[in-house]
Amino acid sequence: MAIASAASSASRAELPQPAPEPALEGHAINFFYGERHALNDVSFSIARGEIFGFLGPNGGGKTTLFKVLSTLVPCQAGTVRILGRDLRRERADIQRRMGVVFQHPSLDDKLTVAENLEHHGHLYGLRGSRLRARSAEMLARVGLSDRARDRVETLSGGLRRRTELAKALLHQPELLLLDEPSTGLDPGARREFNDYLAHLRRTDGVTIVLTTHYMEEAERCDRIAILNEGRMVAIAPPGELKERIGGDVVAVRSAGDPGTLMARIDAALAIKGTLVDGTIRIERQRGHELVRDLVEAFGDQIESVTFGKPTLEDVFVHLTGRRFFIEGTADSAGE
């Protein structure tokens, strides 16, 4: 398998080729949990070698999509092609070529790191000296060689995630699928993990598809798809999405009733804002001038004004009219 994939990537570089087949392609994917429409006509195409992120709030549908793509749940409606194979008819073939990293590591706590890798290798048909060599290599790559004989229950969250990654890469997958890979990691460990994914794509040409609700992680993807309430609302490189907003974002918190203030701003300055969770949001070129005008005109009615370049969170608000973090979870509120 290694030889075949090396040969094909070499030929791709040298010869003009017809448009290469996408690594992952979904068309009109629908998924229902009983009455709840968890995925609503989701379609996308991910190129080989791409780092692609599905961004969305919890409950947006990205975990369901992950379950469909990873073969954990059947694809109820629509078509999915992974690495050129049909998800329904060529499931086992896809499973052999894909590595999956779960949000809650799929490791056995009572076994050592090396034993976990050994079992995983056996499930994918690796054995004997080849398995041992591959296992040692992967542990060295994720910096866990000295922990190989330790039980997983003695490892920290970050080290478990690395073990999970070593496990997912053991059988040399062409596609790596990760569900919320940086949940539970501190910012340093998260950056390190994302650095490693970028490195992996560079050196091995692995296509990386992840779900995330961290803006910072989404920023590092080549392209992202934004999911909201089961629908895909945008798919583009993060930079392009932010440019679509155009200009700056000014957010005003009113000292009194925000609706009244918004109407007054419209009357005085002819500027229409949108009200999101009690905050008036205005997207505009030369936002700093607006801040000055607002403070001069309504200084006594304003509690705070913030001004900034658009972030992916602003993109999300722009596209859906609602805030990204509804519950405002502690670890994500600061993003």
Place this chain on the structure above:
Amino acid sequence: MLLQIYTLWKREVVRFVRQRSRVTGAFLQPLVFWALLGVGFNASFRPAGTPGTVSYAEYFYPGVIALVLLFTAIFATISTIEDRKQGFLQGVLVAPIARTSIVMSQALGGTTLALMQGIIFLLLAPIAGVALSLSAVAATIVIMALVAFALTNLGLIIAWRIDSTQGFHAIMNLILLPIWMLSGAFFPAAGAPGWLAWVMRLNPMTYGMAALRESLYLAHPGSLGSLPDLTFSTVLTVAFALVTYLAAVRVASRAVAV
């Protein structure tokens, strides 16, 4: 496929051995049962339909072996629920392995653990007053394996459907323990009222229990009393093991990961 089954089986066994409390619990609980109930009832009760030479403690001994198998099988299936909660099973479900192989590895894992415990308990036969021959030991081990395989699958049918160990305990008390109690392990069908005797006759475990008794007393069938024939019982036990396996595969194939 064999490598996949082997590796998952090996994991079950290693996991069990590393959790010492599980090992001792599965063995000591039936031992305490036997000591208290067997000895306690010994003076007061004579099992109906057996020759007068058989004490209650002796009658109850094969029943306790079945209980050892049942408990170990139950513990093994509880680990299936834990695997689902801890995520290990997710990794297995996205691997290129058939559900038939997953269930087979779980069933064989449970069977192996139950058999190890059963064999230890078999060493107590002389204390119970059962004189064993080599052929009796061999036959008993084969029957124990069949019964354990069936019981593990029975547990798996339940474990693949539910996602909490509490739920499993409730169902265990409602289904698995009565299956054991009404198999002739605890009291013989001969003394039971008509309707209960019929329930016992319809209980597939009754034949596993009968086969277990008959293989234990292979050398002196005289001390058994009236039981279904050994060949018949063994055939029915094989069928029981097969049907429960297929049912477990069916449930596992439909089950969707949490």
